[in-house]
Amino acid sequence: MKVLLLLKALHVVGFVSWFAGQFYLVRIFVNHAEAFDKPAAERSVLAPYFTGMEWRVYKIILTPAMVITWVAGLGMLGLGLWSDGVPNYFAMGTPGWMHLKLLLLVLLSGYHGWCKTIIPKLETGASPYSPWQFRLLNEVPTLFLVAIAFIAVLGKSGQLNYLYLVLGVGLFAGMIYRGARAYAKRRAREA
Template sequence: MAQYYLYFKAFHIVGFVSWFAGLFYLVRIFVYHAEAEDREEPIKSELKKQFSLMSERVYKIIMNPAMMITWTCGLSMLAINPAILDQNWIRVKLLLLVLLTAYHLYCKGIVKKQLAGISPFNSYQFRLLNELPTLFLVAIVLLAVIKDVLNFAYLFLGVLVFGFILFSIVKAYKRHREKKAKS
């Protein structure tokens, strides 16, 4: 069984790269869906219909399988080498993965609402929501690569600072777009 560890690891990496790609793309579609509200009919209805179809497909065809591959291969690696569970970094990583899975499921709720014609957020709020996977990605990769060498308090503080920087960039971009729209 140990000879399969590297195969599980390779597919785990492929899975999480695909999962994050889907997470980033899905919420970007949510942004476009919300921006379609500002368009005139019949373009508005056509765009919303198209974006709803795209978000449903990204969720079902990319994100769900990628998440399942990520979890299956990751748990398979832990089954092959259960001693990893004795290390603190893997416990924190698993907690972050559970939270990321909750975010994934939360996005499913948004897909359903948009299919029903309801948009729970405006485009700016969706842009902020789109930054959450970035924070997860940075924290998870740092944990997996640096492991126990990194003081977890510094990691958490660093991710929060990174999140604040991302928030500031999104806010500045919003001001830039609003200024550009007025001129």
């Protein structure tokens, strides 16, 4: 049981760090993309600075945090499947909740890897997205976080309604998009 609690604590530390790193990395992408609109002298200082920050965040925060999250989570899952006295996470709660959570974690890991492909593009001076598009991409981990948290808490307790989950996350995504559009319009008026 002590091993399960240790793994659970590591899992929490891992996913908190992983999400924090994802929010920070894409925010750096926003700043990096905005630097391309600066005068050449300023851009020549900012672009390498942001590239260095992006690689450090990716290698020192994001990737280790993802590994800790996965190792601790799979460790807990393994204990839940094969140890006496620990619940089988696939059998308890709402049917399929753990499958959905794992699917979202695989997709989030894909997003993590995709963010890595953006860094070299920015490094060469070709921003694949506008600052506003990067701001929207910065909200993708928020949607994963909300969905995974609700799945983990409500699914495990057997109170997860998949229709409400999809509607709720969809409504939340719409609110984020509307907020981002309003912010973009306000910035355009101020410029």
